[in-house]
Amino acid sequence: MFRKVLIANRGEIAVRIVRALRDMDIASVAVFSDVDRGALHVRLADEAERLGAPPSAESYLNIERILDAAKKHGADAIHPGYGFLSENAEFAAACEGAGLTFIGPSPDSIRRLGSKTAARTLAKRANVPVVPGSEEPATRLDHARALAKQLGYPVLLKAAAGGGGKGMRRVDAEAELESAIRDASSEAERAFHNGEVYIEKLVELPRHIEIQIAGDRYGNLLHLGERECSLQRRHQKIVEECPSPWIALNPEMRAEMGEAALRIARAASYSNLGTVEFLADQYGNFYFLEVNTRLQVEHPVTELVTGLDLVQLQLRIAAGEQLPFAQSDVRWNGWAMECRVCAEDPENQFFPSPGRIAQLREPAGSGIRVDSGVYPGWTVPLEYDPLLAKLVAWAPDRTQVIQRLLRALAEYSVVGVQTNLAFFAEILNDAEFRAGRLYTAFLADLIARRKPRERSPEMELAAALGAAAASSNGSPVRAEEKQDGSRWVLDGRGRLLR
Amino acid sequence: MKLQVLVDGRAIEIDRAQLEAAAQVEPGVFSLLVNGHSFEVRVLPGKPEARVEVRGTRFAVEVRDPRSTSSTSSARAGTGRQNVTAPMPGKVIRILVQKGDAVSAGQGLVVVEAMKMQNEMKAARDGRVIEVRVQDGDTVSAGQTLVVLE
Numbered sequence: 001m002f003r004k005v006l007i008a009n010r011g012e013i014a015v016r017i018v019r020a021l022r023d024m025d026i027a028s029v030a031v032f033s034d035v036d037r038g039a040l041h042v043r044l045a046d047e048a049e050r051l052g053a054p055p056s057a058e059s060y061l062n063i064e065r066i067l068d069a070a071k072k073h074g075a076d077a078i079h080p081g082y083g084f085l086s087e088n089a090e091f092a093a094a095c096e097g098a099g100l101t102f103i104g105p106s107p108d109s110i111r112r113l114g115s116k117t118a119a120r121t122l123a124k125r126a127n128v129p130v131v132p133g134s135e136e137p138a139t140r141l142d143h144a145r146a147l148a149k150q151l152g153y154p155v156l157l158k159a160a161a162g163g164g165g166k167g168m169r170r171v172d173a174e175a176e177l178e179s180a181i182r183d184a185s186s187e188a189e190r191a192f193h194n195g196e197v198y199i200e201k202l203v204e205l206p207r208h209i210e211i212q213i214a215g216d217r218y219g220n221l222l223h224l225g226e227r228e229c230s231l232q233r234r235h236q237k238i239v240e241e242c243p244s245p246w247i248a249l250n251p252e253m254r255a256e257m258g259e260a261a262l263r264i265a266r267a268a269s270y271s272n273l274g275t276v277e278f279l280a281d282q283y284g285n286f287y288f289l290e291v292n293t294r295l296q297v298e299h300p301v302t303e304l305v306t307g308l309d310l311v312q313l314q315l316r317i318a319a320g321e322q323l324p325f326a327q328s329d330v331r332w333n334g335w336a337m338e339c340r341v342c343a344e345d346p347e348n349q350f351f352p353s354p355g356r357i358a359q360l361r362e363p364a365g366s367g368i369r370v371d372s373g374v375y376p377g378w379t380v381p382l383e384y385d386p387l388l389a390k391l392v393a394w395a396p397d398r399t400q401v402i403q404r405l406l407r408a409l410a411e412y413s414v415v416g417v418q419t420n421l422a423f424f425a426e427i428l429n430d431a432e433f434r435a436g437r438l439y440t441a442f443l444a445d446l447i448a449r450r451k452p453r454e455r456s457p458e459m460e461l462a463a464a465l466g467a468a469a470a471s472s473n474g475s476p477v478r479a480e481e482k483q484d485g486s487r488w489v490l491d492g493r494g495r496l497l498r
Numbered sequence: 499m500k501l502q503v504l505v506d507g508r509a510i511e512i513d514r515a516q517l518e519a520a521a522q523v524e525p526g527v528f529s530l531l532v533n534g535h536s537f538e539v540r541v542l543p544g545k546p547e548a549r550v551e552v553r554g555t556r557f558a559v560e561v562r563d564p565r566s567t568s569s570t571s572s573a574r575a576g577t578g579r580q581n582v583t584a585p586m587p588g589k590v591i592r593i594l595v596q597k598g599d600a601v602s603a604g605q606g607l608v609v610v611e612a613m614k615m616q617n618e619m620k621a622a623r624d625g626r627v628i629e630v631r632v633q634d635g636d637t638v639s640a641g642q643t644l645v646v647l648e
Contacts, residue, residue: 166614187616190591234615343613347556351585352613359525359540376525382587386613410553415526415540422554453555459537460557462530463550464503464510466539467559469520469528470548 001319002026002077006070009081010060012373012389014041017079020311029073031066033059035381040373047073054383060084063091067098077101077318086294087114103318105272105293112268113291116160117198123288126263131279131287133200141178144199148177151201157181159188160196165235167197203287205439206279209244211261212302215271216317222327223258224302230438233350238443239427240298241337242305245398245436246280257286264291272317273310300371304336304394335401336394342386345418354382358416363408367394380417402428426450502562581643582619588612590636599627601647608632608644619644
């Protein structure tokens with residue numbers, strides 16, 4: 001097993017990996033950019049090394065600096081987390097070239113699955129259905145027009161190197177195609193230094209269901225069941241759960257989708273952990289979307305239901321151990337659900353809300369797990385994604401897990417940045433959500449039918465008294481943390497009053 | 499002594515003695531007992547209104563100081579000049595209009611990127627661009643004026 005592992009990431013996932021390492025009595029090395037000097041992952045790790053200036057290209061995407069840090073600290077492996085360099089085959093190869101173990105699949109597997117077009121070809125050969133679409137990036141507008149017409153609108157534009165919704169656009173008509181390609185391509189260029197986008201048919205009312213796979217270096221491969229991630233906003237997952245409510249009703253589909261995922265993994269000689277994403281319609285058809293050759297943000301829901309520690313499993317596999325269990329040993333117990341707590345304002349078009357966290361209380365208690373990357377007094381930088389923490393709950397069934405999350409949300413308190421915490425309560429109380437009738441546009445529809453939030457005379461009196469007490473106490477919050485652009489606040493309030 | 503408090507524009511009169519129901523438990527967080535019910539109230543001070551959150555619902559609360567006579571209710575720009583401001587800190591990555599352009603409600607003006615998301619600042623109503631105050635690549639702070647419309 002490794003003695004010391006460098007974590008080439010930041011935020012909650014870097015903290016998550018520090019914890020797994022400490023659970024295994026392995027030393028950890030954190031890396032940081034200048035704005036992250038005081039970040040939680042740096043505080044918790046055994047050792048830490050500065051990478052550079054805040055922009056990702058100069059810090060968390062700087063391969064040379066990361067390898068130098070690993071050498072300087074005597075690390076023998078690198079865990080890439082998710083995002084940043086986690087799906088970069090060049091980085092995986094550079095690690096190996098420097099005598100370091102990359103904790104993930106081989107550079108060759110990343111290459112074969114990392115390009116979405118190559119992955120589709122591989123899936124088709126493995127007899128796994130794919131959504132109809134282009135095999136080549138949409139570089140020429142006339143080709144793109146012809147293809148979109150042939151597929152039939154609506155179509156979806158996707159970044160070839162993408163993930164997390166960056167560089168993705170729905171296009172409903174030919175008139176929108178040109179500007180949508182331009183926007184998607186520039187967003188992809190910024191996010192991944194690769195502006196290639198391709199076009200596919202949009203499957204209507206699909207669920208996003210993904211299969212967690214695990215494989216060792218000796219060809220043993222198995223799946224750890226599904227996660228349903230249909231609740232997305234701008235193609236970013238917001239709430240994830242295991243089991244999928246749809247698979248709970250159609251239990252034979254878990255094995256069927258699991259087997260399809262493993263056929264792709266076998267074809268790519270896959271080792272370590274990965275996730276095969278599918279779109280599923282309500283009739284039992286499912287289509288391969290892509291493979292994420294890394295740990296997923298939402299991995300905790302699988303951990304809570306299977307009782308496994310997926311980061312520890314990654315470390316064991318990377319260190320050359322065999323999978324310590326067989327497919328028939330995998331059990332799924334109860335229900336788990338995750339909310340991605342983000343610094344964004346649901347009352348103001350979900351605009352990002354970086355800034356200093358003046359106060360923070362995270363929930364705890366039975367069945368609650370919080371994977372957080374922040375602390376009171378921490379300034380959330382504007383350079384990186386807005387995920388603050390993942391609130392995850394486990395309970396014997398879905399109704400109880402929803403109730404537990406509502407309880408935890410009532411305990412959760414953040415002052416200083418706006419968060420989407422209150423929005424989760426709206427989701428969890430929604431009748432359609434509770435009935436498990438999910439699809440990838442669910443949140444867009446929910447947002448369209450949002451009602452003004454509850455307000456009682458008692459709440460108004462509490463608000464009045466709280467503000468009066470604050471003004472007579474003097475301000476406990478520094479001036480620069482005061483509310484931003486009042487016009488946006490007024491707009492939000494205007495909506496509330498209508 | 500009485501205090502006048504405006505909660506989302508609605509006047510509520512409170513007695514200073516009632517403030518005993520409020521206990522500051524953490525920075526910006528007050529525990530309130532109202533009719534025996536327990537509320538956590540989060541207060542972000544501001545002028546003239548504080549932003550207050552109770553059980554996920556937000557209120558704009560203005561506490562009128564009895565010593566001061568000025569009761570500046572914030573002016574709402576209905577017509578006339580309108581400053582389009584950045585709602586959060588970020589970087590200007592695209593400017594979609596020029597000085598003199600006529601714009602219609604909902605039209606994109608400037609694209610600001612923060613936390614890896616691109617956000618298009620749109621015109622709230624029809625008008626004309628009389629000033630563009632930022633350039634491509636500028637870093638902007640929350641509340642900074644990007645474009646002035648009339």
